[in-house]
Amino acid sequence: MTEQKRIVSGMRSTGKLHFGHYLGVIQNWVKLQREYESFFFVADWHALTTKYDNTANLKQDVVDVVIDWLACGIDPDVSTIYVQSLVPEIAELNIYLSMITPQNWVERDPTLKDMAKILRTKEGAASQINYGLMGYPVLMSADIMMFNAEAVPVGIDQVAHLEFTRDVARRFNNIYKTDFFKEAKPLLNECSLICGLDGNKMGKSFGNDIKISDTEEVTTKKIMTAITDRSRLRKTDLGHPEQCEVAFKYWQIFGTPEQVETVKSECEQGLRGCADCKRQLAAIINERFAPIREKRRYYEEHPQEVAKIIAEGSERARAEAQKTLKEVRKLVGMY
Ligand code: TRP
Ligand code: SF4
DSSP states (O other): OOOOOEEEEEEEOOSSOBHHHIIIIIHHHHHHTTTSEEEEEEEHHHHHHHHTTOOTTHHHHHHHHHHHHHHHTOOTTTSEEEEGGGOTHHHHHHHHHHHHSOHHHHHTOHHHHHHHHHHHHHHOTTOOOOHHHHTHHHHHHHHHHTTTOSEEOOOGGGHHHHHHHHHHHHHHHHHTTOOOSOOOEEOOOOSOOOBOTTSSBOOGGGTOOOBTTOOHHHHHHHHHTSOOOTTOOSTTSOOOGGGOTTHHHHHHHHSOHHHHHHHHHHHHTTOOOHHHHHHHHHHHHHHHHHHHHHHHHHHHHOHHHHHHHHHHHHHHHHHHHHHHHHHHHHHHTOO
16 A cells, blocks of 8 residues: 555634634545545644633633534544644744744744734734744644645635745755655645625634534524625515625535526526525525534533543654654754
8 A cells, every 4th residue: 555645734722613614624624534644633722822811711622623523524533633732742843943933934924914913903002912923833834844744734824824834844954954844735625715694704703603513593593694685675676696695605505506596596586585595595504514413412422532532643643743853853963
């Protein structure tokens, strides 16, 4: 058997995940896990960069993320699922990488600039950016380089960080005259980005998301608030699906081509009311997520099983990390 190529990817522990995570990232992981040797981790240190003063839910947030992954089909017998902080070798690699990373590289990181902007609007202009947050992209490079991954399946928003990681890997190889580190490429998903119920980017902090863990009732209630064609007041008004900002887009994601065609033509002819349309959409979404939600309930009721998966995966990841670190210490010239 030829050796499988490796992928590594992670998500910050932000608690229960939403449809954007599922469609944009997790679905891709589920598909890729059998083609690649896969390492998926919960980035709890990355969560700490902004939540260091609010850690009461940190542990539960980790568990919630892992349960969502398992429910969606990440298979712990196929993929290595672990928690970043349970692989402390990553922190040591982070130190070596931070030595070789020029300060202006982190300062110009576009994702970091955005995060800083959000923090400032939340906490006022006086808010300071902590040293750990400045190190966000370096730590992310350590996550990826620790497993010498070939590719990293992420959403489009992380592409700049991967470019950063490749720069760091190249610089390490140059400085220590080696070709040890691979330059990891992004593996993007073909699926279009799902917008939030209000038409903006879907996000937990925007209050416009639908969670994988939401009940059918909550899902339906949320879908009923989705923006439609704003020019339409009555069922008999001729509709414009292409101007139906959220509901029709969801149809295109969750419906079959035939369903989408029916919705489109009935809407255009004024034969379909928006409330009915969205109720039907909610039913289809609930049907799609029923098996996932059932599996989720199972893991919620079996926390010991989840704990075991996390412990075993983290052990496996650690063993791999120790191999890399041994080589890195040698290359850098440590005692
Ligand atoms: N920054 C990523 C996010 O916000 C999470 C992350 C941390 C990550 N380290 C990573 C993703 C390494 C891929 C590889 O979602
Ligand atoms: Fe959108 Fe459906 Fe209303 Fe048409 S009928 S505007 S597709 S919600």
